[in-house]
Amino acid sequence: MRNGQPYVLRRSLGALLCGAAFLGVAMAPAHAADDGTLRLLSLNIWNKFKQTPAVTSDFMINGNWDVLMFQEANGSRYVSDIPGILKDAGLGTYGGNLVGDVGIISRLSGTYGSYQAPGLSTQGRYVSYQIIDGEAGRPMTTVGTVHLDYSDEATKRVAEAKALNAWAKTQTNPLIISGDFNAGDVSERGLHSKSQQELLLRIYTKSPNNSFYYSLLGQYAKDKTALDKFIADWRGKGSAAIDAATIPSDLFADETYPVAGNTPQTMNVLKKQFMLLQTDEEREQFAPHELNDGSATWPSAGEDATNTWGSWHRVKIDHFLASRPFGKWYTIADDPNDPYLGVIKDVYVTKPDGSTAPLSDHEPVAHEFRWIGPVLETYKETVSGVDVDKTRIVWSEDANTFSENGKQFYLTRNNMRQDVYLGQVSDENGMPILTGLTDAEKKTLLDCKSTDARFQQAIAEYCIDDHSFIGETLITDGGTVIVDEDAALGTSAADLRLDNGTLQITGTAMTSLDRSVILEAGGGTIDVNDPSNKVTIVREISGTGSFTKAGAGTLNLTADNSYTGETIVAGGRLAVNSSIEDSVLTTVLSGGILGGNGTVGDLVVEAGGTVAPGNSIGRLNVAGDVTFEKGSTYEAEVDGSGNSDMISTTGSITINGGSLYFIAAGSGYDPLTDYTVLSAGAGVTGRFDSVGSDFAFLSPDMLYSATGVTLRLLRNDVGFSSVGSTRNRMAAAGGIESLGAGNALYEAVLRLDAATADEAFHQVSGEMYPSIAGALADDSRFVRDAVEQRLSGMEAVTGTAGQPGEDASGYHAWTQGFGSKGSTDGSGVDRLDRSTGGLLMGIDTMVTEDLRLGILGGYGRSSFSQGGQPASADADSYILGFYGSTRFDALRLSFGGSYGWNSIEADRDISFGNFTDSLNADYDAATAQIFGEAAYRMQLGDALFEPFAGLAQVHVSTDGFTEDGGAAALSVDDATYNVTFANIGLRAATAFDVGGTMVRLKGQASWRHAFSDNNPDASMALAGGSVFDIQGASASRDTAVVKAGIDFDVAKNSSVSVNYVGEFAAGGADHGVNAGFKLKF
Template sequence: MSPLLSRVSPLALLASLSFSSAAVAADINVPANTTVSGQKTFGGTDKITVGAGGKLTSSANPTLNQTSTSTGVSVDNFGTIESTGTGTRAIRFNSGTAMSFTLTNEAGATIQSQNDALQVGTAVTSGTITVNNYGLIQATGTGSNNGQAIDFGNIVAGTASITINNFATGVLQTADADGVRPGNNATINNYGQIISNNFQTNSGADGIDFQTSTGGTVNNYAGGLISGGRHGINISYDPTANKTTSSITVTNYAGGQIIGRNGSGVGSDVGGTVINYGLISGDIDNIAGVANGDGDGVDIDYIGNITNYGTIRGTGAKGVGSDGKTNTSQGVAIGGGVIDNKAGATIIGQADGILVDNSSEGPAFGAVTITNAGTIQGTTRYGVYINSTQNNTITNSGTITGGGGQAIVFGSGDDTLNIRTGSVINGTVDGGAGNDRISLSGTGTFAGAINFETLSVDDGVWTLTGTQSYSSGVTVAGGAELVASGTIGNLVTIAAGGRLSGSGTLGALDLSGVVSPGAGAISTLTVTGNATFRSGSVYQIDANAAGAADKIIVGGTAALAGSVQVTAASGNYAPSTSYAIVQAAGGVSGSFASVSTDLAFLTPSLSYNANNAYLTLSRNGVFFQSVAANRNQRAVAAALDTTPTASPLFLAVVGKSAAGARAAFDGLSGEGVTGALNVGLESNRLFGSTLADAGQFWRSGETRDANGISISATTPALGYASLESKKGPIAPRMTQEPARLWRMWISGFGQSARLGGDAAQGSATQRTSLGGGAIGLDAAVLPNLLLGFAGGYSAGGASTDQRSTHVDTHGWHIGGYGVFTFDPNYISASLAFSDFDNYSRRSVFGLGTGETANANFGSRVLRARVEIGRDVDLFGLRATPFAAVETAHIWTDGFTETTAAFPGFAGLSALTFAARETDSLPLYFGARFKRSFALDNGWRLTPDLSLAYVHEFEPTRALLASFASAPSAAFTIAGARPDENYLQVKGGLRLDVSASVALFASFEGEYGGRTQSYAGRGGLKVAW
């Protein structure tokens, strides 16, 4: 090898192989961390690669120059490609009209020059161009040396596919010109930043400028920023290059921002489609020397389609536009089309929220349809201003505000304003010239508008306030309701099925539906002109016992037809009460075909004279009993029927509807006081059951030897286990267990129950709860005979919510019990006596008196129980079939309620309850099962289960009452009661911890068709 060749470095050799002269195109490779200087040319399918830290630089224009047709050139830059000359470009594609290339600028890489960093210099018409930017592409020149980061502006026609992807780390920026000129029908997908800056007077610095192409698409994703020194995104109009029907499509996603810092966020001199989820803003930056600026959020001069889920705003304007007109700032300025502002979205302009015109204060190029569910606001002028000769529509369920006092202004077309539920309009509404219409749908309040010819209530309920006038009148459709709260100066027509209410003033009335002045309150409706009641119409009237009723005052004539329906308030009605329901200054003609009322005991009738129609309510002969729906109601009604017709109690009920009377019967009945019977009987039963359980405890054999072998008091032990098997110490052997004759026990008990109501009887559901305790002492007076006695205390309550009644009961108990065994049979008996103090409190409803009736009374219960049974062995269990009968008798003292309205005295609704005796006679058939288990520590555990069928021969729980204000009228009222047949389930555990001490606990449930109760006991027994 030549010494000269041996001294040539491998790197230099590689460079000599990789690069040829500038005149010959070939692959270009700049290794990592290497600088290569000079202009390079390329074409065809050349691959150009700059490694990380590498640099391709020159002062030439451009540094990379296409000299032959590009059919598949790829540029992959990890380092820097730059031109350092004045007004020069870094990369230029400049050969042929058919062109395809892919350029990828990686993260951390830079392509830069003073003029265009990347340019296509020829009018390409076909091919595929793709740019993927993860790094920085920038043009740093200003003034005459400025340029774009990407300039494909020479591509103005044809079918070339252009895609520019600026990823999250990517930055496309300029110092004094448009950021990107993407070319005809290009698509830009931006996740990063596209920023153009303007230097002093340069007004052409848009973030993205489609120039006069036929359009393109911009997708700005979350985190993406497009910010222009003038417009954020723009397309211009040139009659020689594109058409007014040309358009751009911009989608700004949530988290994306498109900002024009001295112009529009999105501006189009032609058409456009904008879908916004993020922020689009047109601002004014007040740079010195820049006199003019028009900050519109979105400005589409011709026909556009805008859907907004986010915020579109215009924050200010200055100077004049290209047409010489003073600039004003709008959230949206448009020449026609569709605007849909979604719920939660905002369109706001420093002057107008939305301006529709030809961009020079002339009529718009097309009609506009605006749907608003969000917020539209003009800060100093109009919410929506439409300069148009065409037929435009606004549908509002959101908020429209005009800071200058006018919220909505239409043009001279035949316009429609649709008001929907949720609509709020701050400022006046002007329909302008033409035949304009307002449609109300949903529910809300409308304060009116000017220069509209018709208003229709199409569905829902709408309240009209203020003074409103519609030359062609107001119509209310079937199923809709108009609440007249202000003045409507023209004809109001109510279609069949429609409804008119309120207390306002109408110019005239044509009624085929329903009119109800006041809508539930007694009011007067005024008609200044004529009123016509059509056949099938309904006049609904509210009336009261004081002689007041709804009224319609007519300034002209009243032509009557249809029917009258009377809803009368509760009250003390006189035998006959008359009301003037129509007064017509011009006279009354015709008559109503019928009249009806919801009152059960008053009959309505109608009469007329020349200028009036009258309603009269007169007492009829209907008995209260005839509207009662069950036995309890009939009992109360029968008593009321015997009271004097002039008594306050009679008058309080006679003015009611059938349903109102039934509610009054329930309120007067005092049915919930029967809860004292249920709580008293159950408290006594649980105490008595505790006595019976104590006897069963003894009978099952509770005395044991020290090693846990159960024996009786007199029977020798049957045997003993071997010493080796014992788990604990062994007591000395005895031939007989010492007798333990005495036992003392203490027990607590509680219960919660639901007694279902009976529809035929008319009783309501009652819920009871109680708790108490008992202590007892007994002795085995004979080896087979136990006698004992006990005492106890309990407290409980009963609530009958449907009768607004609560009863509290407190009582003490004493009793005795005994068990006699004759193996394997037994007989047991117990006797329990209880004395109770009861307090009842009930709120009386259905009369309107607002009284609360209180009472304090006593009651006593005596219960006896007898049970027989027999023990048998069943698969290792002790099974005990048994039968038992109980008889209980409760004495309830007589008493009279006092009322909170008259403390210490009986009010209108107070009752007197007679002394009453009530029986209970349940019969039990069942069986018990138990088995004992010796524990390792010498204790013994005995679980048991009892199942029984119960039949109650005397389930009725009733009291005899009379009205304190009319004591001769007595009635029997029945409350909630137990089922006649139900299942009783008991389960328990007994733990013998020594020969003398045992703990016990049990659960008891009773399940019937209407009644369910749950009770529990627990306690301690000690024997000696």
């Protein structure tokens, strides 16, 4: 850049170049001209030594660069003299080109040219370039140099950047531009240190007529009033006074993220079409530069005094940029031990008097660039009678990285760039557009793999390249190109040509290959490597080579194909839903599956290979002969309507063994139906070694004729219950089998495979009904809990030791709302999920000095659902009960009983195979219990403890009922379930006064054990079938109970309580909350 100092102040220096960091005799490592790398230098000479460039000869010679690009070289002899110096040094023959103030010299073969941006008259309108011929795997590449405008504001540079973007879009080969862009990467003119901001303030105060400087100062200042006061106080006082004036120490701070006026607009615009090529060492940080830090290029070492331009600070403004979509395939390949690569620091020229001076006020920047992409070839294609230049990408042994990458190349439009920060995602003028970002996010690089919805538009614009430049893709020499989307291969007009090459489709996003495929003599492979992916080739496959389907996924052919080579199914499924009859032979290898409804030529199924016609049930036609080798498999689907897979050929079918396996497609199979699965115009010879099916209760019987093979399904001797996986499923299976032939449910199950039949038995079994009985027994605890909470000594604690008694006079009324949600598992039984809520009320009084009696009543609503099944029920429960307690000093004995009437509505849906049924039932159940508890109260300070033990006997009875529905409707007998609960544990409580209100904290830990000889069960039957017994999930055998609560007085004779109840068992868990109110009157 220019810094505003008159050039007449600089005098020509006629000394040899040497370096403070390296001597002039130090040579760069030998550069192998045939390795395809480009060794490039960019240097703004700042018009220094313009007439005596020979003084820089040591630096130019030792650098050994292929291409040297100069800025501010107008009127200089660099482009004319340096080539001769380098040739004399034995480095090759260099040509050159100069336009405006930018020039380029190169020893590589190619064509020179100049570009001038249309409509611009600014400094940066010129590009001097060379189109370098391709060699050693590197494509023809345009290398150019620019010098953008140096003005304070970015307006002119933005216009120049847009012109460069437009030019780059017209290029069909890679473009690398370098030079002095007069713009930084993370800020437009360098992140300003506190001292630089103070310098800017002094400069502005001396001449307060630059609105841009004032705008910047306003953004930097922490106190705008203090800023304006300083300017007003010192304006017109003279330079010396202003330089000596004290600026408030807290007015400015280092800029660690660019203010709005310092937004890197120029580079933001360029990054839309270019990728910034840089090493991590030269990447700018979000902090002001320290001089000579290796990532700043202006001002150079020794030229810091030239930075007198207030709105600029130290900054890296010399860059290399590569155009998209090619930029992702050029990488920096610098030797870290090469002192002539990277940002080259401390470059000095020796004067005749022995003193030294910097080479320029810019640090030179140099890199070696290596092409890691495919070979790019230019060819002509006639379009509407006109020859058009096209680009073919070729993955072959000529590619630079072919061998080192194991012959594989990942062709993706995602450039995975690492040069765009989230705060730099911008509009067409380089102004940031992402809102709501934190400061840390603004400084975070855009992740081209991110799934964050906020950044998808940015990823699409900056990361996803346009591959429409591809006219054709050729894969050869045993190479593999990996893609995850069709667009990576270009537009649908871009052919895929395979010549001993493989296209591998990875992932599941790509489901269509929409382009013509041409098979050369070496043949080709399409590898769908994800087993869950299904890819369709929409267009024709042509050519003379062989075609191989590989990978575990499915490949579907829908166009009529004309290729004549062999077809090999080496893995996964090839669905031919068109024609490949021109293919000389189709061979299915081990692990491969051939299907579809199309036509193939001669067909051979090798050992381990499978033919499965159709896409469900379908017909595969063969225009030739068919051979099944020993170990092969023919997989045929059949349905209940008499349809089946078929292989039909005009030729012969030879069966040398192998297996014929039948798969059920639906249900409703008629044992009297014949299914023709093979048909041969020229006859069938041989037999399959084995015949099997996935039917559980039907076995195939094969009928061989002269021209075909026919299947008939016969009932075997496998009992339904033999495929049941649990006791309940086996019981239901026996009930279904007892229905016999002609029953819709029996017939539906008869035609199932074993896994589906097992699920059918599961659904029919009705195990929800006995499980509900177990849940009703378990939920009887809500009455006991309410009574225990009312009678427990914990109600008496007052917080004052020695005052445990409760007022015995009058009546005590209480109410408690409860709710819980939980589940219960059983061995071989589905989990029963339940939720319960309700309200209980009671009233009691002391009937004698030592005996308290009370009555209670309430209502509850419960919902049940069978885990994993569409079966649910609701129960309305009405409860009456009694309770009482007596005390013997600290010992309390309590007792009670209750009876509940439960009205239950149940619904079940049955669905398997082609069978469905909707069932519902209304029935009643009763829950009766008696219970008692002994507890001993102990007081320790303000805390009260009460160990206790209790017993409860619960009896549940259910009425018999019959479901409404179809063939799967059950008739369920009445049943009873008895269980005894023992509970032992410890309660604790304390109380304290809060603003005159007595507050009590309570807790309980206990263990509950259920005694029962059996799980709840029910006898049931299907209409016309035998009775079978089904067990349900019982109350958990051992349960840990945890309670915690608080109650507090709300008036003299009333209190409110809230409690949590948690129950934890091996078979499930339950969490509940209850809230209560108590009133004495």
